[in-house]
Amino acid sequence: MKLSENTKVSAKLLVLAASMLVFAIFVMPPLYDAFCEVTGLNGKTGGRYEAIPAAIDTSRSITVQFVASNNGNMPWEFAPSVMSVEVHPGEVMDTVFLAFNPTERDMVGQAIPSLVPFKAAEYFHKTECFCFNQQILKAGEEAELPLRFIVDPEIPSSVNTITLSYTLFDVTERISKNIDKNNAESAREG
Amino acid sequence: MAHGPQSGLKRWLYTTNHKDIGTLYLWFSFAMFFMGGCMALIIRAELFEPGLQIVKPEFFNQMTTMHGLIMVFGAVMPAFVGLANWMIPMMIGAPDMALPRMNNWSFWILPFGFTMLASTLFMEGGAPNFGWTFYAPLSTEYAPPSVTFFIFSIHILGASSIMGAINIIATILNMRAPGMTLMKMPLFVWTWLITAYLLIAVMPVLAGVVTMMLMDIHFGTSFFSAAGGGDPVLFQHVFWFFGHPEVYIMILPAFGIISAIIPTFARKPLFGYSSMVYATAAIAFLSLIVWAHHMFTVGMPIAGELFFMYATMLISVPTGVKIFNWVSTMFRGSMTFETPMLFAIAFIILFAIGGFSGLMLAIAPADFQYHDTYFVVAHFHYVLVPGAIFSITAGVYYWLPKWTGNMYNETMGKVHFWLAFIGLNLTFFPMHFVGLAGMPRRIPDYALQFADFNQMASMGAFLFGAAQVVFLFNVVRTVMGGRKATEQVWDNPQGLEWTVPSPAPYHTFSTPPVVR
Numbered sequence: 001m002k003l004s005e006n007t008k009v010s011a012k013l014l015v016l017a018a019s020m021l022v023f024a025i026f027v028m029p030p031l032y033d034a035f036c037e038v039t040g041l042n043g044k045t046g047g048r049y050e051a052i053p054a055a056i057d058t059s060r061s062i063t064v065q066f067v068a069s070n071n072g073n074m075p076w077e078f079a080p081s082v083m084s085v086e087v088h089p090g091e092v093m094d095t096v097f098l099a100f101n102p103t104e105r106d107m108v109g110q111a112i113p114s115l116v117p118f119k120a121a122e123y124f125h126k127t128e129c130f131c132f133n134q135q136i137l138k139a140g141e142e143a144e145l146p147l148r149f150i151v152d153p154e155i156p157s158s159v160n161t162i163t164l165s166y167t168l169f170d171v172t173e174r175i176s177k178n179i180d181k182n183n184a185e186s187a188r189e190g
Numbered sequence: 191m192a193h194g195p196q197s198g199l200k201r202w203l204y205t206t207n208h209k210d211i212g213t214l215y216l217w218f219s220f221a222m223f224f225m226g227g228c229m230a231l232i233i234r235a236e237l238f239e240p241g242l243q244i245v246k247p248e249f250f251n252q253m254t255t256m257h258g259l260i261m262v263f264g265a266v267m268p269a270f271v272g273l274a275n276w277m278i279p280m281m282i283g284a285p286d287m288a289l290p291r292m293n294n295w296s297f298w299i300l301p302f303g304f305t306m307l308a309s310t311l312f313m314e315g316g317a318p319n320f321g322w323t324f325y326a327p328l329s330t331e332y333a334p335p336s337v338t339f340f341i342f343s344i345h346i347l348g349a350s351s352i353m354g355a356i357n358i359i360a361t362i363l364n365m366r367a368p369g370m371t372l373m374k375m376p377l378f379v380w381t382w383l384i385t386a387y388l389l390i391a392v393m394p395v396l397a398g399v400v401t402m403m404l405m406d407i408h409f410g411t412s413f414f415s416a417a418g419g420g421d422p423v424l425f426q427h428v429f430w431f432f433g434h435p436e437v438y439i440m441i442l443p444a445f446g447i448i449s450a451i452i453p454t455f456a457r458k459p460l461f462g463y464s465s466m467v468y469a470t471a472a473i474a475f476l477s478l479i480v481w482a483h484h485m486f487t488v489g490m491p492i493a494g495e496l497f498f499m500y501a502t503m504l505i506s507v508p509t510g511v512k513i514f515n516w517v518s519t520m521f522r523g524s525m526t527f528e529t530p531m532l533f534a535i536a537f538i539i540l541f542a543i544g545g546f547s548g549l550m551l552a553i554a555p556a557d558f559q560y561h562d563t564y565f566v567v568a569h570f571h572y573v574l575v576p577g578a579i580f581s582i583t584a585g586v587y588y589w590l591p592k593w594t595g596n597m598y599n600e601t602m603g604k605v606h607f608w609l610a611f612i613g614l615n616l617t618f619f620p621m622h623f624v625g626l627a628g629m630p631r632r633i634p635d636y637a638l639q640f641a642d643f644n645q646m647a648s649m650g651a652f653l654f655g656a657a658q659v660v661f662l663f664n665v666v667r668t669v670m671g672g673r674k675a676t677e678q679v680w681d682n683p684q685g686l687e688w689t690v691p692s693p694a695p696y697h698t699f700s701t702p703p704v705v706r
Contacts, residue, residue, distance in 0.1 A: 006288045009360045017352050017394045024398025024428060029413055032424050039491060071417070072331075112416045118491060169417030174410065 039118075048132060049125035049150070056090040057153045064151070067165040068097060074170040075103050076137070078111075081144075089153040096144040097130065097166065101137035108175055109135045111145075111166040120159045123152035134171060194696055203298070206290035207696060208275045211297050213593075215272025216586070218300060220662070222264030223579075225308075227655055229257040234617075234651035237644050240636050250634035251319035252311065258322025262440070263347045264304055266578045270443040271354045273585055274382050276593065278358060280687040280694065281376045283367025283703040288360035296353035303346030310336035321632060323433065326414035326425035330406045337407065341400045348397040355389035358382055367686075369705035373464065376685055378446030380467050384474045385442045388435045391478070395432040399425065423488050430481035438477040440574065441541075442470060444581030445512060448534050451588050452516050454683040455531035456523030462515040469508035476505045486557045495554040502552040506545065513542055526681075529603030533584035536611055537576055544572030547622065565625025571618045583610075583661065590668055591675035595693030598668040602660060609657035616650025 064087055066080035077100040087093045101107055111131040115121050126132075130145035137143055151162070195201045195210065205211060232253050236244045245253070275293065279286055287293050310317040315334035318324065329337060362383045366375070375383075402413040402425075412418025414425045445466075453460045460466065482490060482498045490498075516538050525531070547569040551557055560566060583606075591597050620643035625631075629640045636644065675692040686705075690698045 005364045006360045009363055010289065010356050013356045013359060013390055017356075017390050020391055020394035021398050021401075024395040024431075025401060028395075028398075028428055028431070029402075029420075029424055032421070032427060036421070110417050112419075118489070167416065171417050174418065 049127050055153065056088050058088050061086045061088050062151055062159065063161045065161065065163045067163060069167050071167050071169045074109065074168050076101050076109060076168060078168045087151055089151045089155055092148060092150050094148050096146050099135065099137060099145055100142045101139060104139045106136065106138045107170065107172045109137065110169045110171045112169060114165045116163050117159060120155060120162050123155035124162060125150045125152060131166065206294050208279050208287045208293065209694065209696065211293050212272045212276030214297050215268045215275060219265050219269035219272060222260050222304065226257050226260035226265055227658060229253045231651060231655055233257065234648040236634055238648040240638055240641050242635055247634045248316060248319060251632065252317040254632050255318045255321055259307065262322065266440045267351060268300060269582045274358055277589065277687060278361055278379055278382060280690065280698055281379050281685055282362065282365065282370050283686050283699045283705060284361060284365035285697060285700050287357050288365050289357045292353050293357050296350045296357065299346050300350050303343045303350065306339050307343040310339050323429060326403065326422050330403055330414055341404050344400045345397055348393045351389050351393045355386035358386040367699065367702040367705050374705065377449035377466055378443065381442040381446035381470050384470050385439050388439050388474055388477065392432045392435040395428060399428045399432065426485045426488065430484045433484065434481040435477045438473060440578045442474065444578055445470060447581045447585040448516060448537055451530050451534040451584055452519050454680050455528060456520045456525050457681065458519055458523040461518035465511055466515055469511040472508040473505060476501060480505065483552055486554045487561050499552055499554040503549060506549055509545055513538060529600060529607055530584045530588035532604065532607045533580045533587065537580045537584065540572060540576030544569060544577060547572060560625065562631055563625040564621045564629045564631055567631050568618050568621035568625055575614055575618065590665065591679045592687060592692050592694055594669050595675055596668050596672035597675050598664050598672065602664045606657050606660040606664060609660065610654055613650045613654030613657055617647050617654055620646045
């Protein structure tokens with residue numbers, strides 16, 4: 001009788017412990033992402049935005065500044081083509097970032113955006129961004145990386161300047177296995 | 191008393207006796223306490239003067255990391271579990287723990303976990319060097335190869351803690367003697383019941399966070415890597431979701447010990463028993479919703495800063511209730527100042543100081559200045575050393591005569607106390623000043639203007655270390671022999687543990703006691 005009471009309590013507590021483990025690994029990260037996306041926390045900008053035709057608010061203009069930096073030992077030269085642009089809310093704006101791989105090996109980069117002020121993050125829409133994909137640059141290759149965005153007309157009037165920063169990460173090793181596999185496949189097909 | 195223990199090493203390997211396992215836990219944590227202490231002394235020796243003298247910066251970082259990990263997981267937590275093993279069955283009139291075989295297992299995986307952790311010191315690339323909080327990406331992308339051993343040892347320690355906690359809850363819920371209602375339980379039992387629930391809630395989160403690290407390092411996931419769409423700040427959230435309750439795991443049982451000692455030497459019943467229980471529960475609940483006060487500087491929205499600031503400050507209310515109750519218990523009591531009482535009173539005063547610096551850190555705008563300085567080091571050492579370590583020491587002196595049947599040497603105990611008290615304050619009080627003046631934590635070298643206070647701190651650290659050698663000597667001498675202790679040991683102490691002979695027989699309460 002005593003034993004079964006102990007077993008019951010232990011089983012319940014074990015379930016509790018196991019569910020906390022599941023909570024930590026499978027619930028907390030997506031919850032955090034969702035939370036950041038909703039609140040614009042950490043300057044996380046949203047994914048691809050389907051442009052909705054909206055009236056252009058010519059009564060005000062917003063300065064969008066661009067910052068590009070490399071993470072760790074990433075050797076690429078990476079910079080915005082213009083340091084800043086003036087946009088009217090609702091206006092579609094195109095710009096490019098320039099990337100150059102000065103090394104003698106093919107590399108893959110991934111740009112991660114971040115935006116301040118945080119409260120502007122949910123009003124900054126990217127309809128096209130090189131940060132949605134990984135960028136492959138062969139040895140010595142140069143590329144123009146496109147960015148197209150719209151600042152939402154709903155943006156609070158207190159925001160006059162938005163700074164959009166891209167940090168470029170070297171993900172060559174992370175996906176080199178996949179490239180090797182693809183190369184082998186294309187070689188076979190060829 | 192059907193049978194006694196087996197002889198020799200087998201007794202300790204195969205034992206399912208709560209007293210044997212309690213003893214194992216306590217000796218293990220004592221050994222870890224000295225190991226972690228030696229690492230602290232290496233740190234303080236290097237910081238005695240500005241410039242690099244004794245160790246290289248890489249090794250210094252390994253020392254700060256290992257000191258923290260060993261003290262938290264090796265010294266403080268197992269010591270409390272050891273005390274729980276020894277005392278909880280005796281306090282609630284139970285013959286043993288509810289799950290004695292799991293009890294054996296949860297102890298015996300610990301030495302393996304710590305051997306694995308300590309072995310990283312001898313590996314290529316060295317031991318973990320990313321601080322005991324092991325923030326990603328320091329602990330993932332930039333970690334030494336030994337980080338995998340660190341991860342698995344954390345898994346083992348976590349499993350041990352969870353099993354220990356399950357055992358304690360099952361014992362308290364199912365094994366109480368007839369008449370021992372929940373609200374009659376000694377506060378040490380209550381605080382451990384609540385601590386055990388906290389352990390079950392957050393140790394799996396710790397296991398989860400190291401598992402995510404493991405996957406990021408070896409299996410190509412990107413939980414904490416921005417390059418793959420993850421976020422290093424997520425690590426801090428998950429870690430502190432575990433980490434903040436963890437600091438209460440290391441202090442709630444201490445509250446229970448102090449609540450046992452103060453009434454005995456003040457010769458008055460504990461003031462406000464039920465408010466103590468509710469305050470403990472309130473602290474445990476609040477501990478789960480304040481984690482982000484460790485990360486005010488990561489760039490939270492103002493609403494988040496305010497929430498975590500006010501919730502953190504709220505904790506001082508139940509803590510204040512406790513301090514008030516202890517002081518009221520002593521008020522107009524006929525107090526005597528034996529060693530356990532000295533440590534208990536020092537606990538109240540010094541823990542309150544640590545609480546006040548905690549309040550200062552809780553003020554989000556001020557925290558931007560204090561963050562990652564020696565002020566933080568001063569704060570958490572003031573709550574952990576006089577908090578956890580002094581209360582464990584007080585508990586050991588208080589119950590040692592019951593465990594061994596012999597009285598410890600009172601003079602030596604008092605020498606230990608005063609050396610430790612002076613050493614501790616000399617070590618950690620100046621850290622407040624260098625911290626406010628801007629000395630960052632975890633650096634092997636510092637600017638010249640911090641030299642005087644650092645020299646004081648280093649001398650205090652060696653004094654504190656010497657005091658613990660006195661403690662070890664006193665304990666060993668008491669185990670070997672000494673003046674025989676009476677059944678009650680002290681002057682009319684309350685609780686079932688004082689109704690059994692000294693030393694406590696191998697099996698106690700095989701028939702349940704009568705609880706009035």
